[in-house]
Amino acid sequence: MSVIEITTFRLTEAADEAAFLSADQIVQAELAPREGFLRRTTARGDDGVWLVLTLWRSATNADDSAQTTFEDPAAAAFTEIVDGTTVETERYRALD
Numbered sequence: 001m002s003v004i005e006i007t008t009f010r011l012t013e014a015a016d017e018a019a020f021l022s023a024d025q026i027v028q029a030e031l032a033p034r035e036g037f038l039r040r041t042t043a044r045g046d047d048g049v050w051l052v053l054t055l056w057r058s059a060t061n062a063d064d065s066a067q068t069t070f071e072d073p074a075a076a077a078f079t080e081i082v083d084g085t086t087v088e089t090e091r092y093r094a095l096d
Helices: 017-031 059-070 073-079
Strands: 004-010 037-044 048-057 088-093
Touching: 017 037, 017 059, 037 073, 037 088, 048 059, 048 088
Parallel strands: none
Antiparallel strands: 004 048, 004 088, 037 048
């Protein structure tokens, strides 16, 4: 059963949106070859809250990726731009 992971956050006050989008593309490229990765998309709400939706083949695949993603140097620029105090992640099991 696939897993839908939803992460919401705000950028830091000093963040440059273009730099964030570039860092986001790098993170996405790093995830693509990982086992169980299906799809990822990023969106911004009118209120300034960002959302990253990632689909995984299984919860194990999502867990394995979570353990290594932020150790990856490619993710460093992403995490520096995101306001860590605003990050919320939830997971759901897909029913189809």
